[in-house]
Amino acid sequence: MLRLAERLRADISTSVADIRLRAAVSFWFYQRGWSGIVVEPQPALAALHRRLRPRDTLVEAVIGRSSGETDFFKIDRLHGLSTTIRSNAEAAGVHGVGFETMKLPSISLARPLSHTRDR
Numbered sequence: 222m223l224r225l226a227e228r229l230r231a232d233i234s235t236s237v238a239d240i241r242l243r244a245a246v247s248f249w250f251y252q253r254g255w256s257g258i259v260v261e262p263q264p265a266l267a268a269l270h271r272r273l274r275p276r277d278t279l280v281e282a283v284i285g286r287s288s289g290e291t292d293f294f295k296i297d298r299l300h301g302l303s304t305t306i307r308s309n310a311e312a313a314g315v316h317g318v319g320f321e322t323m324k325l326p327s328i329s330l331a332r333p334l335s336h337t338r339d340r
Contacts, residue, residue, distance in 0.1 A: 251276070260284055262293055262325050263300060285327035293325040 247257060257277040261267040267281040283291050283305060294310030296302040297318040304310055310320040 263295060263303060266300060280328070282326040282328045284330050286329065288328045289326075290324050291327040293323045294320045295323055296320050 262283045
């Protein structure tokens with residue numbers, strides 16, 4: 222079980238690096254010395270997160286039911302709408318954006334959180 226006194230947080234699919242980093246709720250914790258486990262599958266956003274929050278542990282993968290590789294649909298300009306569901310990516314077209322299909326690693330949620338069990 223994760224204890225709050227350890228100052229560890231998990232950000233799963235938050236697109237933290239995509240929006241103003243200071244506007245994210247987790248930034249409040251980061252400013253107070255907390256570290257995080259952050260899951261960000263998009264390479265450019267993962268690189269930005271590494272640069273802006275070096276204390277965090279970054280998992281550059283899609284969270285899925287199992288480990289392997291999966292299709293990821295990166296939405297142009299609206300990164301928060303990116304998805305693993307093709308029909309959702311196609312529906313984003315109403316906002317005047319397209320999407321790019323990427324093959325990305327996929328891991329189960331248990332994997333990035335596994336090192337917290339002994340704390």
